[in-house]
Each structure stands twice: as C-alpha cells, then as structure tokens.
Amino acid sequence: MDAATLTRQGVALQGQGRHREAVQCFMQSLGLKIDDAFTHYRLGVSFRDCGMKLEAAECIRTALALRFDDELFARGLLAYMEREGCRWASADAEWRALERAIDARPAGAALQVNPFVHAVLSDDPRRIRRVAEHYARFFEGIVKPLPPVQARAHDGPLRVAYLSADFQQHATAQLMVQMLEAHDPGRVEVTLVSAGADDGSAMRQRLKRACHRFEDLHGATHDAMARRIRALGIDVLVDVKGATDGTLLPVLAARPAPLQLNWLAFPGTSGAGFIDYVVGDRIVTPLAQAAHFTEKIAQLPGCYQPNDAHRSRPAAASRADAGLPDDAIVLCGFHQSFKISERVFTRWCELLQRLPGAVLWLLEWNANVRASLTAAAAARGIDAARLRFAPLLPLEQHLARLACADVFLDAWPCNAHTTAGEALWMGVPVVTLLGATFAQRVGASLLHQVGLEALVCADEAGYVETVAALAEDAPRRAALREQLQRRRAASPLFDGERFARDFESLLQRLWARACAGLPPEHLPA
Helix, strand or coil, X not given: CCHHHHHHHHHHHHXXXXXXXXXXXXXXXXXXXXXXXXXXXXXXXXXXXXXXXHHHHHHHHHHHHCCCCCHHHHHHHHHHHHHHCCCHHHHHHHHHHHHHHHHCCCCCCCCCCCHHXXXXXXXXXXXXXXXXXXHHHHHHHHCCCCCCCCCCCCCCCEEEEEEECCCCCCHHHHHHHHHHHHCCCCCEEEEEEEXXXXXXXXXXXXXXXXXXXXXXXXXXXXXXXXXXXHHCCCCEEEECCCCCCCCCHHHHHCCCCCEEEECXXXXXXXXXXXXXXXXXXXXXXXXXXXXXXXXXXXXXXXXXXXXXXXXXXXXXXXXXXXXXXXXXXXXXXXXXXXXXXXXXXXXXXXXXXXXXXXXXXXXXCCCCHHHHHHHHHHHCCCCHHXXXXXXXXXXXXXXXXXXXCCEEECCCCCCCCHHHHHHHHCCXXXXXXXXXXXHHCHHHHHHHHCCCHXXXXXXXXXXXXXXXXXXXXXXXHHHHHHHHHHHXXXXXXXXXXXXXXXXXXXXXXXXXXXHCCCCCCCEXX
C-alpha cells in the first residue's frame, strides 16, 4: 500500500474518532514518505485527540517546516497545543510567530486562520475581531449563498433552529438542555439541526425529546445542511457551534434563514457579515464594547449562559476519596490546561507561598500537564506534594468531588465557563478576574447572577488578595457556601424555564424588527 493511500485511511479513521488506529496509518505512511507535510499535520491532530499535546505540537511544527499549505491555521493550533502542554516559553514564541504571520497579510484578507485560539488566548478584543473577520471572509469567498429570503410574519409559533455538532454528551448540550425542554411550543417551534455523531448517550436522547424536530445531518455536506434548513422554512437560525472544531460557519454563510444569530458556544464575535446578532448580556457584551463585534448585540436580562436545574446534585465526595488532605485549604483550578498561562500559574504559586496550609487541585487534562506544572511549581519554590491532580471523570462523579474545594480559582484571559457554573451549583465560591474580552467576562456574569459580585476582581493583585482573604476566613467561606445552596433554587442562573421565556422574548423582538424591514440594531436588555 502506498503512502497516499495510508494517509487517506488515517484521515477516514480520524473522522470516525479512531485516533489510535489513525496514528498507526500515519506512521506507516511517513515510513514510506517522511517529508509529507499533510501527513505530519494529520498525525498531530490524532496525537492531540489522544491527549498527547506536546507530541501533537512537534508534528505540527514539522508540518510547518515542510511548508504545510494551511500555514496560519496550523500556526494557531501549534501555539494552542504548546499552551495545552503548559510549555509556556514555546507557546509564547509560537504566538509571536502567528501574530507576525497574520500582520503580514492585508487587513481585509480572507484567511483560513483559527479564531478560537485568539478568542481564548488573546486579551486584545480588537485582534480577536480582526482574526474572526479573516476567517469569516474565507467562507464568504468559497460558499455560494442561497437565493435571498425575507423575514415574513406568519401565523403560529416562530420557527427556530439551533445548529450544532455538539448535541450529545457535551458541555454546550449540558448547559442548554433544560432551556430546550422548557420552550413554550405556542411561542417557538424548535428544530435541532445536528451535524455531530450519535454518541448513544442519555443526553442525546434527552435532547431529542426536548425539541419539535431533530434533524440528524451527520455526514451531510454544508450545502445540503443549508438547503435542508431553507426547506424547513426556518425563521431564526441560531449557531451553537461557532469557530470551534467542526465549525458550521459555511452553513450560515449560505444564508439559509432570514435571521441568524451567534450564541453560547463561541466566546466572542463571529466576524461574519452573514450573522445578524450576537446574543449576550450586560456584562459579557456591554454596549460600550460594541466595536469589538461585527454582529449587533442582543442582550438577555440575565446571564447569557443557561444552566440545567434538573442535573444531578450529588452528595459531596470525601476528601480522602478525592486524594485530598482533610485539613488543607483546597484551591481548585479545574481548567482545560490551555487556560493556565504562566501569569496565572505564577499567581497561584504566590497564593501557595502565602497560604502554607493550602494545596492546589488541578485537572490532569492531558498526558503532559502533570510533568509541566510540577516542574513549573518547583521553579517557583513550591513542593510537588502541594499540587494534587484529578483525573477526568463522568459528570456526576466530577460534581461530587468538586464540592470538596474551598475556593475555585478562575483563570484569564479565558475564564471557566461551564465549570464555573458547576462550582457554583455545588456551593463552591468562585473568584474571577474581569477583563476586556468576552471570554474574560463570563465569570463576572455568573457571579452577578448569584449575588457574589464581591468576588469579581479588577486586577491581579486584587485577585490574589481576595482569594487569600477568603482562604483564611473559614466562617466566611461557610457563609458563602450556605448562601449559594440557599439561593440555588431561586437564582436566575439555575432557572432554565425563566431563561427559556427570556430567550423566546428576545427572539420575538428580533423577529418583529426583521419583519418590519428594520436592519439589525443593538438591543439592550
């Protein structure tokens, strides 16, 4: 079998999620043709999805050295993989190379870049918008739009479609499922347009029951998806995927619906002229920052993020079962490892030096993170025994152990999103740092909804002081935990039914404007 055939087999296996088998195909292919940039890149993708982030980085670096065609996208992924492995010096070097490569291109160019990398690693909202616009123009240049269709008022409920590849056991689905179940069929007729595989999960079945129509379009082309949405007569198409892996922006570029929205999945602007509104709130999308979005801002009255009040609220695990000392102050930094920048980790080590009775509890997110962070802690004078690593667990077990934490440490410039809500759900106070980007304002939005605005910090020094004061004040921690548990039932953050009503009202406001022939405009809550 020749190298090209082996690479094609590997790509097919990747598409089925069979990455370990794909690695074998790519390795055999490279044994026959060692200088194929595309195969090195694809090998890196499979290493990434096997949790081997630094191995992935080396493959992508090799692909770039061999002049891989999609240079900018690969450079973004390389910087991201280095951050996933917490190899910060290399990540910074690759980030600078990426920025130079983007700056060398014309400001209005159509480029196959990776907007997600900028949305979560950059603290500059203007750069984030520029990169998103490059990417959106790339799709505008290759997608032929469907014939235009105008918004027209009609009898019956508003026909709303949510478009995603994540209608399965996924963080996005976990957040929105109760909202979907609570939609009023007299106001909205809900279609879920699913581009992802059926994982056979209970969540997948719950999502199917929650909607009027479930369109399983896994494996269909983007053009076929757009035509099916048009055939269904959808009024409002809500993109719940954004520029993340498996993006469906080409579907929206075909403009299948008269009104198109960006919501929930992507923490920032789409950069797309074919998306009318970004749905946010007063904190994540303040009107004062409208210049950072290509869409018009449509604000919800509460937090932009829904939550599921029907999810499990298990009893707390024992600290012994979680591998934690009973008498320690547990500072929890359960983040995907790309969020743990050198600056963030330095501040966390500063807290450990200030709090000799504390341990730092981290997720072992991938195969590289333990060694990288243990070495980084040692370089800052922190004994390795004060870092405790937790394996990835199913949701209910994850929630049970989360309750063992004393304080949840947020990260920046990308806050915890789903996990911060989980910590609050389990009664754990979250300390966050407010920034200029959407991704660094989510923690503040969540905390405002549960009455913990005092834990939103304006700068790094204030963050350290707030965490330290809370860690040293056991009665205050107990009072905050009791407050969270008491308010859980009444807080709008955990009221999926209320969120559904608010979202329906916002959709109807937007639809009424469109039917009146009015262009999109910023709509405050």
